[in-house]
Amino acid sequence: MKLAVVDDNADDAAYVGEMLRSADHHVETFVSVEEFRRRVRRHTFDLAIFDWNMPEMSGLELVAWLRETGAPTLPVIMATARFQTQDIATALEAGADDYMTKPLERELLLARIKAVAGRTIARLENETITLNEVMLQGASGQAWLSGDEVSLTAKEFQLAAMLLTNLGRPLSRTYLLETTWGKSPNVFTRTLDAHISKVRTKLDLRPQRGFALTTINGFGYRLELVE
Amino acid sequence: MLLSVVAASGLVMTRGLERLDNVAYDAMLRLSSQKASGDIVLVAIDDRSLADLGPWPWPRDTHARLLEQLGRARPRAILYDVLFLEPSPDAAGDERLSRAVGEGPVFLPLSVQAPGLNGAPVDISRPVPAIGGTAAGLGQVTVRPDDDGVLRRVPLALRFPDLCLPHLAVALTSFLKGEKAGCAAPDMPNLISYAGPAGTYPAISFSEVMNGNVPDEIVRNRIMLVGATAAGVGDYHATPMRGREDLMSGIEIQANIVDALLGRGFHQEAGKGTTLVFNLAPLLALWLGFWFITPRQGLLLAPMLAVMMIALATGLLAWGGYWMPPMAGVVTIALFTPVWSWRRLSAASSYFIGQLTRLEEEPGVFSRAGGAKRRIIPADRLEQQMELLQDAIGQVRELKNFIDVSQASLPDATLVTDTSWTILRANSRAHDLWRRYMGSEATGMMTAYLNRIRPWIVDGQEGFTRFVGEMESAVVEERECEIGLDDGRAYLLRVKSVDTRFGPVKYVIFRLADITELRSATRQRDMMLQFLTHDMRSPQVSILALLSGEGAKEVPEPYARRIGACARQTLDLAEQFVQLARAEAAEYDLQPVELGDLAIDAADQLWPQVKAAGVSIDVERDEDTLLVRGDASLLVRAITNLAGNAIKYNRRGGWVRIRVGSPDPTTLTCAVEDNGRGMQPEQIEELFKPFRRFEESAAPADDIGVGLGLVFVRTVVARHGGRIECHSTPENGTCFTLTLPRLDLSLTSLDEAV
Structure with missing residues (x-):
């Protein structure tokens, strides 16, 4: 993949660039936002990684610029030293596809890049998906855990399918509510939490089975695989 | 009533009260006496007549002569109020009288006894036919005085089962009006409208008439009423008119009745x-x-x-x-x-x-020294009450004074308005503030000022807008918003409506607290947090990047590892500091959250550490939905901190258990238990003291993080209205228990139902 790394700290930029090159990605690093903005107009990247605090323009503003004028579909991961939950939610709401707190870990970064690349959120149609002995059959709406059928309500199945087909990708509450309950859902916040909790219990989406379901406070949920 | x-x-x-009413009636009647008709003249059989003509009864001849004498002068009618009930021995006299009666229209009385003798309803005695037969009319002259003997009413007709007797006066007046004498007139007793006291009607003596001393013009065309007035012969009655002259003769009463019938009418009751x-x-x-x-x-x-x-x-x-x-x-x-x-x-x-008494029972603002002053000598009851009142008024005055002084000395600008938003009171600080920013004293309508400060609302604009809307409908309860003025000063406007216990009248209190200092402190803290979250961490991140990148080849491996560990520790500490600062200072985002879900979140987040430490982690949760009103990220972090410690200070193969339950309907517990090394009692005491470990140089730097982590937990739990307890047995394990208030399910059932 062709990746862009924008970070005003040259050491950090170089480090991330090296990390990604070692995974056979083609990487261009930018220490100046302006430089990146010029480049992105003429060149197509598959994904960009932005620092937050930069002198010319903050990562957030850069994402906003991208979404409006530059490259609306370019997937972006924010990577910054900020770690507070409200910062994460702010970045994701601003249009970043994912958010990572520095120091970055190689494997996690690669997994996240894989998850958000392409920028389209997958939907389970008629196919069947099997992961860590969790099986969802899109055609019938049935689910199995280690070969035993699990009874899920229609909404629970939808949520499970959304999570399992978008592994590693942060899914916003708004998106989950809209896809499961329909446009402008008149549903309380707790309702989604309660449904996710049911899905997690029924399908055993726990680290012991190789799943990590993370609550991104103020934003939504992310399901990813762990060892 | x-x-x-x-x-x-x-x-x-x-x-x-008939008698009392009668007295009133009599008095009023005297005041309102009527005019006597000049057409009525009495011929009195008076004492002088008896002296001249001999004792009573007179021979019929005498009566005949009088009637003849009167008849010559042509009167309109003669009412001869003398009973001729039986024939006299002097038949010639009777005959002469009969003729005389026949001459002019003469009306004679008849006598009525009711009830009559031998069970007859009534006995009527008519004049002997010899005399009565020639009369123009007959009539009864019954009088019925009231209980007090005063004659006020006259029955104009007497009604019996088979006959009706009109009054003599009725007989006369009907004749004069050309009507048939009968019972057409109401038979109810009529109140006689007396023309005046006795003597109102002109009277001439019988003997004067007999002697021919009366000029004809006195008699001509007049109604002559002949009756006895002499002592022992005439009948006298008390009338409402008495007083000026004692009693009224029967004939004058007849005159009044005739007069009433002819023109002025009776009084109606x-x-x-x-x-x-x-x-x-x-x-x-x-x-x-x-x-x-x-x-x-x-x-x-x-x-x-x-x-x-x-x-x-x-x-x-x-x-x-x-x-x-x-x-x-x-x-x-x-x-x-x-x-x-x-x-x-x-x-x-x-x-x-x-x-x-109620005032007395009020929780007093002042010590009741006044009670001792109360008099011991029993005073007049009214006086006692007055004294009590005086006492109470004194207290109220004192209270008003107290309120004035209190409000004036309040540290914040305070205003009180009524529900129409007119400023009722404002303390001196409020006036100062108004003079500085509004250019006048704080008087008039509060609404005008609120609209002027709107552009400076920095926080709570939404609440403020709602509040101003609510002011219209007077339902404000409590609101606050922050005002940041152009000169850099900041005020917190707090509005609260107050009901008094004594009535529905509501007041609204506006308090403007100067929070300029507070705001600048907050700004400084925010800057420090910003520094810690980013500026201090960034170099550490760079160190780690250098060590794992190009630098890895330059720095010898053991050094690289140690430098890396130090950098990570610094990062960790900075993070702990920021979390603690946030737990202590920031406003919490309180939502209904399920404690069991939070425990699972925490356990799953710790998975890498669990795997690395070779321990097991379990979450035991209740079947019930255990809701708490809380900030999810802070609560998860609190549980993570506890469980993280439990993992860190455990043995390989040990276990960590998070149990979420509800011991009673109002509380929730989250216990984090391990079978690790445990702690000594004195260690437990030191647990929640931040920075404590700094003083003991021997302590590993790592423990500072532990200390901060536990202070964080305690802070978060306390700010959720809960508490934390710790039980530990050395070499056996530790159990931290968080107790939190449970959110009433009924408040969220709607939520769950969707």
């Missing part, structure tokens, strides 16, 4: 219904009056009403000929005005006492 109405009605219906209304109306007026006028005016109103009633009755009688007995109302007013006044006084007095 009811009692007085019943009393008045009773008096009206039973005519209980009001029916009971009308009388009732007439008597109750002033009572009602008086009663209503008590609602609207002062007791003093009430005291005047009562006699005024009574006088008005009497005046009205007099007027009606004098000009309308209508008799309305007023005494029931007058007496009831006279009787009940004092009773009502007393009742009002006593009600006022007991209300007074009640209120004073």
Whole structure:
């Protein structure tokens, strides 16, 4: 993949660039936002990684610029030293596809890049998906855990399918509510939490089975695989 | 009131005050005497006549001669009030009289006895046919004095089962009017409208007539009434007119009746219904009056009403000929005005006492030193009450003074408005503030000022807008918003509406606290947090990047590892600091969250550490939905901190268990338990003290993080209204238990139902 790394700290930029090159990605690093903005107009990247605090323009503003004028579909991961939950939610709401707190870990970064690349959120149609002995059959709406059928309500199945087909990708509450309950859902916040909790219990989406379901406070949920 | 109405009605219906009414009637009648008709002349069989013509009874011849004498002068009619019930021995005299009676229209009385003898309903004695046969008409002359012997009414007809007898005067007047004498006139007793006291009608002596001394013009065309007035012969009756001259002769009474029948009419007596209304109306007026006028005016109103009633009755009688007995109302007013006044006084007095007692029971602002002053010598009860009142008023004054002083010395600008948003009170600080920013004292309408400060609302704009809207409907309860002025000063505007216990009147209190200092402190803290979250961490991140990138080849491996560990520790500490600062200072995002879900989140987040440490982690949760109103990220972090410690200080193969439950309907618990190394009691005591480990140089730097982590947990739990407990046995394990208030399910059932 062709990746862009924008970070005003040259050491950090170089480090991330090296990390990604070692995974056979083609990487261009930018220490100046302006430089990146010029480049992105003429060149197509598959994904960009932005620092937050930069002198010319903050990562957030850069994402906003991208979404409006530059490259609306370019997937972006924010990577910054900020770690507070409200910062994460702010970045994701601003249009970043994912958010990572520095120091970055190689494997996690690669997994996240894989998850958000392409920028389209997958939907389970008629196919069947099997992961860590969790099986969802899109055609019938049935689910199995280690070969035993699990009874899920229609909404629970939808949520499970959304999570399992978008592994590693942060899914916003708004998106989950809209896809499961329909446009402008008149549903309380707790309702989604309660449904996710049911899905997690029924399908055993726990680290012991190789799943990590993370609550991104103020934003939504992310399901990813762990060892 | 009811009692007085019943009393008045009773008096009206039973005519209980008839005598009193009669006295009133008599007095009024005297005041309103009528004009006597000049057409009526009495011929009196007086003492002088008896002296001249011999003792009574006179021979019929004498009567005949008088009638002849009168007849020559051509009178209109003659009422001869002498009974001729049996034939006299002098038949010639009877015959002469009969002729004389036949000459002019002469009306003779008949005698009526009811009930009659031998069980007959009535005995009627008519004049002997020899005489009566030639009379123009006959009639009864029954008189019925009232209980007090006063003659006020006359029955114009007597009705018996098979006949009806008109009054003699009726017989006469009907004749004069050319009507048939009968019972057409109402038979109800009519009130005689006396023309005046006895002697009002001109009278001439019988013997004068006999002697021919009376000129014809006196008799011509007049109605002559002949009757006895002499002592022992004539009948005399008490009339309402008595007083000026004692009694009135029967013949003059007849004259009054004839006069009434001919022209001026009788007085009519009001029916009971009308009388009732007439008597109750002033009572009602008086009663209503008590609602609207002062007791003093009430005291005047009562006699005024009574006088008005009497005046009205007099007027009606004098000009309308209508008799309305007023005494029931007058007496009831006279009787009940004092009773009502007393009742009002006593009600006022007991209300007074009640209120004073309530005031006494009020939790006092001041020590009740006044109680000692109270007199021990028993004083007049009213005086005691007055003293109590004085005491109470003194206290109220003191209280007002206290309020004034308190408000003036409040540290913040404080204003009080009523529900129409007019400023009622403002302390000196409020005035200062207003002078500085509004250019005037704080008076007038609060709304005007609120609209002016709107552009400076920095926080709570939404709440403020809602508040201003609510002001219209006066339902504000409590609001606050922050105002940042252009000169850099910041104020917190807090609005609260107040009900007083004593009534629905609401006041609204506006408080403007100067938070300029506070805001600058907050700004500084925010800057420090910003520094810690980013600026301090960034170099550490760079160190780690350098070590794992190109630098890895330059720095020898053991150093690289140690430098990396130090950098990570610094990062960790900075993070702990920021989390703690946030737990302590920031506003929490409180939502209904499920504690079991949070525990699972925490356990799953710790998975890498669990795997690395080779321990197991379990979450035991209740089947129930265990909701707490909390900040999810802070609560998860609190559980993570506890469970993280439990993992870190455990043995390989050990276990960590998070148990979420609800010991009772109002509380939730989250216990984090391990079978690790455990702690000594004195260690537990030190646990929650931040920075404690700094003082002991021997402690590993790592423990500082632990200390901060636990302080964080305690802070978060405390700010959620919960508490934390720790039980630990060395070498056996530790158990931290968080207790939090459970969110009432009924508040969220709606939520769950969707």
